[in-house]
Amino acid sequence: MASLDRIQGMTERQAQQRDAIIVKLLKLLLGLWDGFDRWDDPETILGMAARSATLVDSSTMSSRLLTRSFQTAVLRELGAAKQALPAVLNSYPRANVTATEVYSRPATQFVFARRSGLTFDESMDAFTKRMTEVATQDVKLADREESLRIFQADPLVNRWRRVIHPELSKSGTCGLCVVAAQRVYTTDDLMQMHGPSCNCTTMGIVAGDDPGYRLNDADLKKIYATAGSTAAADLQNVRISIEEHGELGPVLIKQGNHFKTAKEAGRPEYVAPTPATIRAGYERERAKVAASLTDADDRYAAMTDSVKFGADGSTTSAAIALFRSAKYMREYLAVLDKKLAASPAS
């Protein structure tokens, strides 16, 4: 059996570095939107969402590279990882939705909160909460997807396990994770998500050597020792269900909890990404951003032609915000064009 100490160090480091990627991304995103006030301007908002999507794209790439080096190192400890890996495919990790749709949601949330009568500060809190959730989830989705690709590419790996990270959760590991971590999954199964606060990662099983089991077991013993027997029983007695979320794929829920499936919400059901769906997503995103950029350029031209330009501060600041958003859209289009050029035509 492989040395548990080394593998424990690796998995804790990976989870910690994934957290650092998230913290850095959130700092950039919240900094980008700080002071934003064009809540009624769809082109300006889309430009901000495009810049957000560009930042998220580079963070999901960092997350994937981190995952690769971590999973490969663990598999080497287990005597696997003998083959070369396919090139990293850094597509947006949600299904049925594009990045600018997702990164427009915090702005929609802010507008909705204001209309519902919340104060400016309360509405900003709603914005920040939503932004934090979607960005955190996206980095973790990239890790999950990349891990599974590595397991699938390795003929010596046919099972994997969910690994809990109590060292990272301030409020304690949730019962859903504890129960799910006792199961073994095949390389056809994506890890179930259940909210941005989940710190679980995955670990391959090679020739019956299942270090994730031993790591979880050691963590659970520590949790039970400090939590007391009632809390331990509570953690163990959670019953889980697995549902399909239209964007995230499989999610963990407490048995008996209501969960609105994609179908019930009138949204498309989750499909695992294929080269064709990935390409279609890029094309849809490209068309949307390009159309919005044309509108932004037209509006900016009209604003700057106007004799009123500069006569009052609000016109000027609206034009500056729009100009900046147009630049963000151009940058994001360049990112999408690169991805399209590298993605096989369907």
Ligand SMILES: [Zn+2]
């Ligand atoms: Zn978890």
